[in-house]
Amino acid sequence: MTGFNPILADFYAAGGSEFALHYLCIMTSLYIDIPDAFSVPLTLDFLQRSPRELLHRIDNGRIYKLLRVVDERVLFEIVPEDNLLHINFLIHEPSVAATQYIKSYVREWFDLDTDLQPFYHLVAHDKLLGPLVKQYFGYRIVGQPDLYESLVWAVLGQQINLTFAYTLKQRFVEQFGERLVWDAHTYYMFPPAEDVALLSDADLLPLQFSRQKSQYIIRLAEAFASGEISREKLQGLPLEQAKTQLMKVKGIGNWTANYALMKTFRYPNAFPREDAGLHNAIKNLQGMASKPTLDEVSSLFTRYKGWEAYATLYFWKSL
DNA sequence: CGCCAGGTTAGAG
DNA sequence: CTCTAACATGGC
Numbered sequence: 001m002t003g004f005n006p007i008l009a010d011f012y013a014a015g016g017s018e019f020a021l022h023y024l025c026i027m028t029s030l031y032i033d034i035p036d037a038f039s040v041p042l043t044l045d046f047l048q049r050s051p052r053e054l055l056h057r058i059d060n061g062r063i064y065k066l067l068r069v070v071d072e073r074v075l076f077e078i079v080p081e082d083n084l085l086h087i088n089f090l091i092h093e094p095s096v097a098a099t100q101y102i103k104s105y106v107r108e109w110f111d112l113d114t115d116l117q118p119f120y121h122l123v124a125h126d127k128l129l130g131p132l133v134k135q136y137f138g139y140r141i142v143g144q145p146d147l148y149e150s151l152v153w154a155v156l157g158q159q160i161n162l163t164f165a166y167t168l169k170q171r172f173v174e175q176f177g178e179r180l181v182w183d184a185h186t187y188y189m190f191p192p193a194e195d196v197a198l199l200s201d202a203d204l205l206p207l208q209f210s211r212q213k214s215q216y217i218i219r220l221a222e223a224f225a226s227g228e229i230s231r232e233k234l235q236g237l238p239l240e241q242a243k244t245q246l247m248k249v250k251g252i253g254n255w256t257a258n259y260a261l262m263k264t265f266r267y268p269n270a271f272p273r274e275d276a277g278l279h280n281a282i283k284n285l286q287g288m289a290s291k292p293t294l295d296e297v298s299s300l301f302t303r304y305k306g307w308e309a310y311a312t313l314y315f316w317k318s319l
Numbered sequence: 320c321g322c323c324a325g326g327t328t329a330g331a332g
Numbered sequence: 333c334t335c336t337a338a339c340a341t342g343g344c
Contacts, residue, residue, distance in 0.1 A: 154325080154326095155326090155327095157324090157325050157326090158324095158325080158326040158327070159323095159324060159325090159326045159327080160323095160324055160325090160326090161323075161324045161325085162324080162325065163324095164324080165324090165325080212327080212328090216327085250327085250328080251326095251327065251328090252327085253326060253327045253328080254326090254327090255325075255326055255327085256326075256327085259325075272325070272326095274325095274326070275325050275326095276323085276324060276325060276326085277324090277325050278325080316325080
Protein backbone atom coordinates (compact mmCIF):
# COMPACT_ATOMS: atom_id res chain seq x y z
CA MET A 1 0.00 0.00 0.00
CA THR A 2 1.19 3.48 -0.68
CA GLY A 3 -0.11 6.74 0.70
CA PHE A 4 -2.09 7.41 3.82
CA ASN A 5 -5.36 5.62 4.33
CA PRO A 6 -7.16 6.81 7.48
CA ILE A 7 -9.26 3.68 7.82
CA LEU A 8 -6.26 1.37 7.57
CA ALA A 9 -4.30 3.63 9.89
CA ASP A 10 -7.03 3.30 12.49
CA PHE A 11 -7.08 -0.39 11.92
CA TYR A 12 -3.37 -0.94 12.28
CA ALA A 13 -3.46 1.18 15.42
CA ALA A 14 -6.03 -1.28 16.76
CA GLY A 15 -3.67 -4.15 15.96
CA GLY A 16 -5.87 -6.51 13.90
CA SER A 17 -4.94 -8.36 10.74
CA GLU A 18 -7.76 -10.51 9.36
CA PHE A 19 -9.91 -7.48 8.89
CA ALA A 20 -7.09 -5.76 7.04
CA LEU A 21 -6.87 -8.53 4.47
CA HIS A 22 -10.59 -8.49 4.00
CA TYR A 23 -10.57 -4.76 3.64
CA LEU A 24 -7.75 -4.84 1.10
CA CYS A 25 -9.70 -7.27 -1.04
CA ILE A 26 -12.61 -4.89 -1.18
CA MET A 27 -10.39 -1.96 -1.94
CA THR A 28 -8.70 -3.60 -4.89
CA SER A 29 -11.82 -4.58 -6.81
CA LEU A 30 -12.94 -3.12 -10.08
CA TYR A 31 -15.88 -3.87 -12.33
CA ILE A 32 -16.18 -3.66 -16.08
CA ASP A 33 -19.55 -3.88 -17.78
CA ILE A 34 -19.66 -6.23 -20.74
CA PRO A 35 -21.97 -6.04 -23.74
CA ASP A 36 -24.56 -8.72 -24.55
CA ALA A 37 -22.68 -10.02 -27.55
CA PHE A 38 -19.59 -11.10 -25.66
CA SER A 39 -18.76 -14.75 -25.16
CA VAL A 40 -16.59 -15.50 -22.14
CA PRO A 41 -16.01 -19.17 -23.13
CA LEU A 42 -14.90 -18.25 -26.66
CA THR A 43 -12.58 -15.59 -25.28
CA LEU A 44 -11.05 -18.08 -22.88
CA ASP A 45 -10.68 -20.60 -25.71
CA PHE A 46 -8.77 -18.06 -27.74
CA LEU A 47 -6.53 -17.16 -24.81
CA GLN A 48 -5.75 -20.85 -24.33
CA ARG A 49 -4.83 -21.51 -27.96
CA SER A 50 -1.31 -22.44 -26.96
CA PRO A 51 0.03 -24.09 -23.83
CA ARG A 52 3.22 -22.15 -24.50
CA GLU A 53 1.64 -18.76 -23.88
CA LEU A 54 3.43 -17.10 -20.96
CA LEU A 55 1.91 -13.62 -21.05
CA HIS A 56 -1.30 -14.64 -19.33
CA ARG A 57 -2.58 -17.63 -17.42
CA ILE A 58 -6.06 -19.13 -17.33
CA ASP A 59 -7.13 -21.04 -14.28
CA ASN A 60 -10.63 -22.13 -13.33
CA GLY A 61 -12.21 -19.66 -15.76
CA ARG A 62 -10.15 -16.74 -14.45
CA ILE A 63 -7.55 -14.79 -16.40
CA TYR A 64 -4.31 -13.75 -14.72
CA LYS A 65 -1.96 -11.17 -16.19
CA LEU A 66 1.05 -9.12 -15.20
CA LEU A 67 1.53 -5.70 -16.77
CA ARG A 68 4.07 -2.92 -16.47
CA VAL A 69 2.44 0.49 -16.07
CA VAL A 70 5.23 3.11 -16.18
CA ASP A 71 7.30 1.85 -13.23
CA GLU A 72 4.61 -0.20 -11.51
CA ARG A 73 4.19 -3.96 -11.87
CA VAL A 74 0.51 -4.79 -11.72
CA LEU A 75 -0.69 -8.37 -11.34
CA PHE A 76 -4.43 -8.85 -11.65
CA GLU A 77 -7.06 -11.49 -12.16
CA ILE A 78 -10.19 -11.15 -14.25
CA VAL A 79 -13.19 -12.99 -12.90
CA PRO A 80 -16.04 -13.22 -15.41
CA GLU A 81 -19.48 -12.86 -13.86
CA ASP A 82 -22.95 -12.51 -15.32
CA ASN A 83 -22.87 -9.11 -16.97
CA LEU A 84 -19.49 -7.89 -15.93
CA LEU A 85 -15.85 -8.64 -15.50
CA HIS A 86 -14.59 -8.41 -11.95
CA ILE A 87 -10.95 -7.38 -11.70
CA ASN A 88 -8.96 -8.08 -8.56
CA PHE A 89 -5.52 -6.64 -8.06
CA LEU A 90 -3.13 -9.07 -6.48
CA ILE A 91 0.01 -8.40 -4.42
CA HIS A 92 -0.57 -4.70 -3.91
CA GLU A 93 -2.81 -1.78 -4.62
CA PRO A 94 -1.96 0.00 -7.88
CA SER A 95 -1.99 3.76 -8.18
CA VAL A 96 -5.15 5.45 -9.38
CA ALA A 97 -3.54 6.03 -12.76
CA ALA A 98 -2.51 2.38 -13.08
CA THR A 99 -5.97 1.24 -12.07
CA GLN A 100 -7.50 3.33 -14.83
CA TYR A 101 -4.90 2.04 -17.26
CA ILE A 102 -5.75 -1.59 -16.46
CA LYS A 103 -9.43 -0.88 -16.84
CA SER A 104 -9.00 0.62 -20.30
CA TYR A 105 -6.46 -2.08 -21.21
CA VAL A 106 -8.99 -4.82 -20.53
CA ARG A 107 -11.74 -3.01 -22.44
CA GLU A 108 -9.42 -2.72 -25.41
CA TRP A 109 -8.00 -6.20 -25.06
CA PHE A 110 -11.43 -7.80 -25.47
CA ASP A 111 -12.90 -5.11 -27.71
CA LEU A 112 -15.77 -4.47 -25.33
CA ASP A 113 -16.71 -1.10 -26.83
CA THR A 114 -17.61 -2.31 -30.32
CA ASP A 115 -21.29 -2.79 -31.11
CA LEU A 116 -21.40 -6.02 -33.13
CA GLN A 117 -25.08 -5.78 -34.04
CA PRO A 118 -24.50 -4.04 -37.41
CA PHE A 119 -22.01 -6.76 -38.35
CA TYR A 120 -24.32 -9.56 -37.32
CA HIS A 121 -27.13 -7.93 -39.26
CA LEU A 122 -24.90 -7.58 -42.33
CA VAL A 123 -23.89 -11.25 -42.43
CA ALA A 124 -26.99 -12.88 -40.93
CA HIS A 125 -27.88 -14.50 -44.27
CA ASP A 126 -24.38 -14.66 -45.70
CA LYS A 127 -23.70 -18.07 -47.20
CA LEU A 128 -20.20 -18.24 -45.73
CA LEU A 129 -20.34 -16.28 -42.49
CA GLY A 130 -24.02 -16.62 -41.56
CA PRO A 131 -23.63 -20.05 -39.93
CA LEU A 132 -20.36 -19.04 -38.28
CA VAL A 133 -21.72 -15.96 -36.52
CA LYS A 134 -24.59 -18.06 -35.18
CA GLN A 135 -22.29 -20.78 -33.95
CA TYR A 136 -19.77 -18.38 -32.43
CA PHE A 137 -22.06 -15.60 -31.27
CA GLY A 138 -20.22 -13.11 -29.10
CA TYR A 139 -16.77 -14.06 -30.31
CA ARG A 140 -14.72 -10.87 -30.43
CA ILE A 141 -11.28 -9.90 -31.64
CA VAL A 142 -8.88 -10.36 -28.77
CA GLY A 143 -6.59 -7.46 -29.50
CA GLN A 144 -3.09 -6.42 -28.56
CA PRO A 145 -3.12 -2.94 -27.04
CA ASP A 146 0.69 -2.71 -27.14
CA LEU A 147 1.79 -1.85 -30.70
CA TYR A 148 5.38 -2.96 -30.25
CA GLU A 149 4.35 -6.33 -28.84
CA SER A 150 1.77 -6.72 -31.58
CA LEU A 151 4.37 -6.13 -34.32
CA VAL A 152 7.02 -8.36 -32.79
CA TRP A 153 4.50 -11.17 -32.44
CA ALA A 154 3.38 -10.69 -36.03
CA VAL A 155 6.97 -10.86 -37.28
CA LEU A 156 7.56 -13.96 -35.17
CA GLY A 157 4.60 -15.59 -36.89
CA GLN A 158 5.62 -14.72 -40.43
CA GLN A 159 5.85 -17.71 -42.75
CA ILE A 160 5.98 -20.36 -40.02
CA ASN A 161 3.23 -22.41 -38.47
CA LEU A 162 1.55 -21.07 -35.35
CA THR A 163 2.86 -23.86 -33.12
CA PHE A 164 6.45 -23.01 -33.93
CA ALA A 165 5.69 -19.28 -33.60
CA TYR A 166 4.55 -19.90 -30.02
CA THR A 167 7.71 -21.89 -29.36
CA LEU A 168 9.83 -18.96 -30.52
CA LYS A 169 7.80 -16.51 -28.45
CA GLN A 170 8.08 -18.69 -25.36
CA ARG A 171 11.86 -18.82 -25.65
CA PHE A 172 12.06 -15.08 -26.32
CA VAL A 173 9.88 -14.14 -23.33
CA GLU A 174 11.54 -16.63 -20.98
CA GLN A 175 14.99 -15.43 -21.85
CA PHE A 176 14.51 -11.69 -22.11
CA GLY A 177 11.27 -10.84 -20.29
CA GLU A 178 10.93 -9.73 -16.69
CA ARG A 179 9.27 -12.26 -14.40
CA LEU A 180 7.49 -12.23 -11.08
CA VAL A 181 6.64 -15.19 -8.90
CA TRP A 182 3.45 -15.05 -6.88
CA ASP A 183 1.54 -17.82 -5.17
CA ALA A 184 3.60 -20.57 -6.79
CA HIS A 185 3.12 -19.28 -10.33
CA THR A 186 5.54 -17.36 -12.52
CA TYR A 187 4.22 -14.41 -14.49
CA TYR A 188 6.13 -12.92 -17.39
CA MET A 189 6.11 -9.61 -19.21
CA PHE A 190 7.02 -9.06 -22.83
CA PRO A 191 10.69 -8.07 -23.27
CA PRO A 192 10.77 -4.26 -23.50
CA ALA A 193 11.97 -2.55 -26.68
CA GLU A 194 14.82 -0.83 -24.82
CA ASP A 195 16.27 -4.24 -23.93
CA VAL A 196 15.65 -5.96 -27.24
CA ALA A 197 17.22 -3.06 -29.12
CA LEU A 198 20.52 -3.95 -27.49
CA LEU A 199 20.45 -7.61 -28.57
CA SER A 200 22.25 -9.07 -31.57
CA ASP A 201 21.91 -12.11 -33.81
CA ALA A 202 24.17 -13.96 -31.39
CA ASP A 203 21.40 -13.69 -28.78
CA LEU A 204 18.49 -14.72 -30.97
CA LEU A 205 19.86 -17.32 -33.39
CA PRO A 206 20.32 -19.88 -30.58
CA LEU A 207 16.55 -19.61 -29.95
CA GLN A 208 16.14 -20.76 -33.57
CA PHE A 209 15.17 -17.40 -34.94
CA SER A 210 16.12 -17.11 -38.58
CA ARG A 211 18.69 -14.41 -39.30
CA GLN A 212 15.90 -12.48 -40.99
CA LYS A 213 13.53 -12.63 -38.00
CA SER A 214 16.33 -11.72 -35.64
CA GLN A 215 17.21 -8.62 -37.65
CA TYR A 216 13.61 -7.55 -38.15
CA ILE A 217 12.86 -7.79 -34.42
CA ILE A 218 15.97 -6.01 -33.26
CA ARG A 219 15.42 -3.18 -35.72
CA LEU A 220 11.79 -2.98 -34.73
CA ALA A 221 12.79 -2.68 -31.08
CA GLU A 222 15.28 0.06 -32.01
CA ALA A 223 12.54 1.98 -33.78
CA PHE A 224 10.34 1.88 -30.68
CA ALA A 225 13.18 2.54 -28.23
CA SER A 226 14.23 5.63 -30.18
CA GLY A 227 10.68 6.88 -30.49
CA GLU A 228 10.80 6.66 -34.28
CA ILE A 229 7.54 4.68 -34.11
CA SER A 230 4.96 4.71 -31.36
CA ARG A 231 1.33 4.00 -30.93
CA GLU A 232 0.78 7.66 -30.08
CA LYS A 233 2.29 8.81 -33.38
CA LEU A 234 0.00 6.60 -35.44
CA GLN A 235 -3.14 6.91 -33.35
CA GLY A 236 -5.90 8.62 -35.24
CA LEU A 237 -4.29 8.54 -38.69
CA PRO A 238 -6.40 7.37 -41.63
CA LEU A 239 -5.83 3.67 -42.29
CA GLU A 240 -3.72 4.12 -45.41
CA GLN A 241 -1.41 6.65 -43.76
CA ALA A 242 -0.92 4.49 -40.68
CA LYS A 243 -0.15 1.53 -42.94
CA THR A 244 2.39 3.51 -44.97
CA GLN A 245 4.18 4.60 -41.78
CA LEU A 246 4.33 1.05 -40.46
CA MET A 247 5.62 -0.38 -43.73
CA LYS A 248 8.64 1.93 -43.65
CA VAL A 249 10.13 -0.47 -41.11
CA LYS A 250 12.03 -3.43 -42.54
CA GLY A 251 10.12 -6.62 -41.93
CA ILE A 252 6.70 -4.99 -41.86
CA GLY A 253 4.92 -5.74 -45.10
CA ASN A 254 1.30 -5.51 -46.01
CA TRP A 255 0.27 -8.55 -43.99
CA THR A 256 1.98 -7.45 -40.77
CA ALA A 257 0.81 -3.83 -41.07
CA ASN A 258 -2.79 -4.92 -41.51
CA TYR A 259 -2.48 -7.34 -38.64
CA ALA A 260 -1.40 -4.51 -36.32
CA LEU A 261 -4.04 -2.14 -37.67
CA MET A 262 -6.61 -4.80 -36.89
CA LYS A 263 -5.34 -6.01 -33.51
CA THR A 264 -3.92 -2.82 -32.01
CA PHE A 265 -5.68 0.10 -33.67
CA ARG A 266 -8.87 -1.80 -34.35
CA TYR A 267 -9.61 -0.35 -37.73
CA PRO A 268 -12.79 -2.27 -38.55
CA ASN A 269 -11.84 -2.38 -42.23
CA ALA A 270 -8.25 -3.61 -41.82
CA PHE A 271 -7.51 -7.25 -42.58
CA PRO A 272 -4.53 -9.29 -43.81
CA ARG A 273 -5.64 -10.08 -47.33
CA GLU A 274 -2.51 -12.20 -47.97
CA ASP A 275 -3.07 -14.43 -44.96
CA ALA A 276 -2.66 -18.13 -45.65
CA GLY A 277 -5.17 -19.14 -42.99
CA LEU A 278 -7.80 -16.82 -44.41
CA HIS A 279 -7.23 -18.31 -47.87
CA ASN A 280 -7.64 -21.83 -46.53
CA ALA A 281 -10.84 -20.90 -44.72
CA ILE A 282 -12.35 -19.41 -47.87
CA LYS A 283 -11.26 -22.40 -49.91
CA ASN A 284 -12.85 -24.84 -47.45
CA LEU A 285 -16.11 -22.93 -47.04
CA GLN A 286 -16.50 -22.39 -50.78
CA GLY A 287 -15.49 -25.95 -51.60
CA MET A 288 -12.80 -24.67 -53.95
CA ALA A 289 -10.15 -26.97 -55.40
CA SER A 290 -7.38 -24.47 -54.69
CA LYS A 291 -6.86 -21.36 -52.62
CA PRO A 292 -8.39 -18.09 -53.88
CA THR A 293 -6.26 -15.50 -55.62
CA LEU A 294 -5.78 -12.10 -54.00
CA ASP A 295 -8.24 -10.62 -56.48
CA GLU A 296 -10.83 -13.21 -55.51
CA VAL A 297 -10.31 -12.38 -51.83
CA SER A 298 -10.76 -8.67 -52.54
CA SER A 299 -13.84 -9.37 -54.57
CA LEU A 300 -15.38 -11.56 -51.88
CA PHE A 301 -14.65 -9.01 -49.17
CA THR A 302 -16.53 -6.19 -50.88
CA ARG A 303 -19.68 -7.57 -49.28
CA TYR A 304 -18.15 -7.20 -45.81
CA LYS A 305 -17.22 -3.56 -46.37
CA GLY A 306 -16.63 -1.77 -43.08
CA TRP A 307 -16.42 -5.06 -41.16
CA GLU A 308 -13.46 -6.76 -42.84
CA ALA A 309 -11.63 -7.32 -39.55
CA TYR A 310 -14.53 -9.19 -38.00
CA ALA A 311 -15.23 -11.10 -41.21
CA THR A 312 -11.60 -12.29 -41.07
CA LEU A 313 -11.95 -13.30 -37.42
CA TYR A 314 -14.89 -15.58 -38.18
CA PHE A 315 -13.15 -17.04 -41.24
CA TRP A 316 -10.20 -17.90 -39.03
CA LYS A 317 -12.53 -19.41 -36.45
CA SER A 318 -13.83 -21.83 -39.09
CA LEU A 319 -10.42 -23.48 -39.39
C1' DC B 320 11.21 -36.88 -47.93
C1' DG B 321 7.90 -33.29 -49.38
C1' DC B 322 4.88 -29.66 -48.64
C1' DC B 323 3.31 -26.00 -46.11
C1' DA B 324 3.29 -22.34 -42.73
C1' DG B 325 -1.15 -16.20 -39.66
C1' DG B 326 5.50 -13.35 -45.20
C1' DT B 327 9.08 -9.92 -46.67
C1' DT B 328 12.63 -8.17 -49.41
C1' DA B 329 15.37 -7.07 -53.32
C1' DG B 330 15.78 -7.36 -58.01
C1' DA B 331 14.20 -7.96 -62.69
C1' DG B 332 10.81 -7.24 -66.34
C1' DC C 333 2.97 -2.29 -61.13
C1' DT C 334 3.70 -7.46 -61.09
C1' DC C 335 6.43 -11.68 -60.86
C1' DT C 336 10.21 -14.43 -58.78
C1' DA C 337 13.91 -16.26 -55.96
C1' DA C 338 15.91 -16.42 -51.57
C1' DC C 339 15.42 -16.66 -46.75
C1' DA C 340 14.93 -20.76 -42.97
C1' DT C 341 13.10 -24.29 -40.15
C1' DG C 342 9.62 -26.86 -37.51
C1' DG C 343 5.24 -29.46 -37.87
C1' DC C 344 2.77 -33.06 -39.90
